[in-house]
Amino acid sequence: MRPNVFRPQSLQEACSLLEEHEEALVYGGGTALQILLKQGILVGSSFIDISGIPGLAEISFTDDFLRVGPMVTLRRMERSEEIRELFSLASSAYAKVANPRVRNTATVGGNIAHGDYRLDPPVALLVLGASVELTSRNSIRKVPLEEFFVDFQVTDISAGEIVTAVEIPRSIHIVGSSFVKLSSLSANDWPSASAAVGLMENDNGVHTLRLALGALAATPVMATVDIRNLNLDQTLEASLSKAMELMDPIADVRGSVKYKLRLGRVAVEEAIRSAWKEVPNGR
Amino acid sequence: MNMVFQINGRDVGIEVSDSELLLDTLRHIGFSSVREGCGVGACGSCTVLVDGKSVSSCLVLTSRCNGSSILTSEGLADDDPVVSQFIKNGAAQCGYCIPGFVMMVSELLSENPIPTEQEIYNHLEGNICRCGSYPEIVQAAMDASKAKQTSKLTC
Ligand SMILES: Cc1cc2nc3c(=O)[nH]c(=O)nc-3n(C[C@H](O)[C@H](O)[C@H](O)COP(=O)(O)OP(=O)(O)OC[C@H]3O[C@@H](n4cnc5c(N)ncnc54)[C@H](O)[C@@H]3O)c2cc1C
Ligand code: FES
Ligand code: FES
Numbered sequence: 001m002r003p004n005v006f007r008p009q010s011l012q013e014a015c016s017l018l019e020e021h022e023e024a025l026v027y028g029g030g031t032a033l034q035i036l037l038k039q040g041i042l043v044g045s046s047f048i049d050i051s052g053i054p055g056l057a058e059i060s061f062t063d064d065f066l067r068v069g070p071m072v073t074l075r076r077m078e079r080s081e082e083i084r085e086l087f088s089l090a091s092s093a094y095a096k097v098a099n100p101r102v103r104n105t106a107t108v109g110g111n112i113a114h115g116d117y118r119l120d121p122p123v124a125l126l127v128l129g130a131s132v133e134l135t136s137r138n139s140i141r142k143v144p145l146e147e148f149f150v151d152f153q154v155t156d157i158s159a160g161e162i163v164t165a166v167e168i169p170r171s172i173h174i175v176g177s178s179f180v181k182l183s184s185l186s187a188n189d190w191p192s193a194s195a196a197v198g199l200m201e202n203d204n205g206v207h208t209l210r211l212a213l214g215a216l217a218a219t220p221v222m223a224t225v226d227i228r229n230l231n232l233d234q235t236l237e238a239s240l241s242k243a244m245e246l247m248d249p250i251a252d253v254r255g256s257v258k259y260k261l262r263l264g265r266v267a268v269e270e271a272i273r274s275a276w277k278e279v280p281n282g283r
Numbered sequence: 284m285n286m287v288f289q290i291n292g293r294d295v296g297i298e299v300s301d302s303e304l305l306l307d308t309l310r311h312i313g314f315s316s317v318r319e320g321c322g323v324g325a326c327g328s329c330t331v332l333v334d335g336k337s338v339s340s341c342l343v344l345t346s347r348c349n350g351s352s353i354l355t356s357e358g359l360a361d362d363d364p365v366v367s368q369f370i371k372n373g374a375a376q377c378g379y380c381i382p383g384f385v386m387m388v389s390e391l392l393s394e395n396p397i398p399t400e401q402e403i404y405n406h407l408e409g410n411i412c413r414c415g416s417y418p419e420i421v422q423a424a425m426d427a428s429k430a431k432q433t434s435k436l437t438c
Contacts (some may be wrong), residue, residue, distance in 0.1 A: 049346075098409060102325065
């Protein structure tokens with residue numbers, strides 16, 4: 001059966017369609033959906049193409065947040081001057097997805113909703129304390145990203161809900177950050193392991209390390225490490241031991257469990273060392 | 284649905300099904316420079332520019348391009364600096380992948396007129412050439428950047 005595509009012109013209309021057609025899927029950029037169709041994994045679904053709804057492709061800054069609409073492309077996240085300046089960790093992770101063509105097509109909403117455990121952007125967004133706005137016909141709720149990824153390929157999106165924004169708070173004061181992606185097949189392939197690190201500072205100096213890992217467990221995972229008064233070596237030791245608790249890799253064509261655990265440690269160490277270099281005046 | 288878009292500067296009105304992909308539409312109309320390789324966004328042989336941005340046409344719904352302006356390599360002028368430098372550098376063996384590379388280089392130079400070699404690699408890393416013409420392709424991209432700068436100066 002050929003897919004049926006609905007083209008709502010308002011969010012209200014899209015939510016109603018989604019409620020009426022339970023099997024229907026939201027169509028973002030379609031880069032994941034088209035592959036699922038070609039692989040025969042998706043058969044006979046209807047799609048709700050949200051590209052005609054005004055206002056969903058906007059990037060805006062408030063005093064508290066960077067707010068990104070679901071139809072903003074990954075490439076805009078990579079290239080926006082403002083985002084590069086304020087949230088370089090986010091732009092560097094978006095820049096690592098696939099290739100420029102996929103990034104010109106794929107959307108911020110579709111990327112997060114895809115829920116794959118290996119996705120690059122969520123790893124950076126976890127460190128940045130991002131949250132996801134979900135809108136249905138009767139409600140709007142905000143889910144912290146830490147609670148959004150529920151299980152292998154399962155997110156907290158309920159039936160009838162659309163991702164309507166990803167928000168990054170401006171209050172988390174990160175002074176050094178880095179995203180490291182290690183792939184075993186080719187540089188722009190899915191990662192075998194990825195790590196994002198953010199160092200948080202207050203008046204007394206750097207106190208907390210935020211660490212997130214991708215491709216190393218059934219979902220992207222994250223932890224914070226208290227690094228008050230620790231030097232680089234001590235920070236590495238404390239963070240690697242935390243990372244070992246988080247890692248529970250899945251063996252596949254991109255590596256065995258043992259290989260991914262090893263790469264995971266390398267990614268964490270590399271990310272910490274490079275974030276550390278960004279901290280003004282050292283420690 | 285009925286839709287209208289511009290292909291290489293000419294208005295085209297067509298009827299497409301909801302599931303039709305841009306790759307198939309363009310090939311049916313006769314733009315045979317747009318080629319299927321992997322079919323999953325990973326090789327770049329189906330690259331076209333939609334409103335100036337590169338896409339893998341094997342993953343894009345045609346209906347999404349209603350009102351857009353599409354550029355395929357057929358739409359580049361004969362003396363286009365990118366095309367000329369590909370020819371000058373012998374940057375092709377079988378040629379299957381080349382239109383895709385040419386479109387990617389065109390996009391890169393419009394965003395970043397004087398790219399470094401590393402920036403060229405970064406932009407082209409998702410394009411695959413089975414014949415391995417990479418050194419010539421990268422050289423052609425660098426020479427095209429220079430040629431464009433020179434022609435700007437002499438205009
Ligand atoms: C060749 C290739 C290589 C790749 N390599 C990488 C990589 O290295 N790293 C990486 O991170 N990713 C990689 N990806 C995956 C890529 O990140 C995803 O395909 C893309 O982000 C999905 O976004 P989309 O807008 O195209 O989603 P779609 O295909 O439109 O949708 C994906 C899912 O999200 C749902 N959805 C879409 N929008 C919404 C919304 N607003 N609200 C609710 N649900 C929604 C859809 O119903 C579907 O279930 C690769 C993809 C390709 C094709
Ligand atoms: S055929 Fe489209 S990218 Fe390979
Ligand atoms: S020239 Fe043959 S595939 Fe590139």
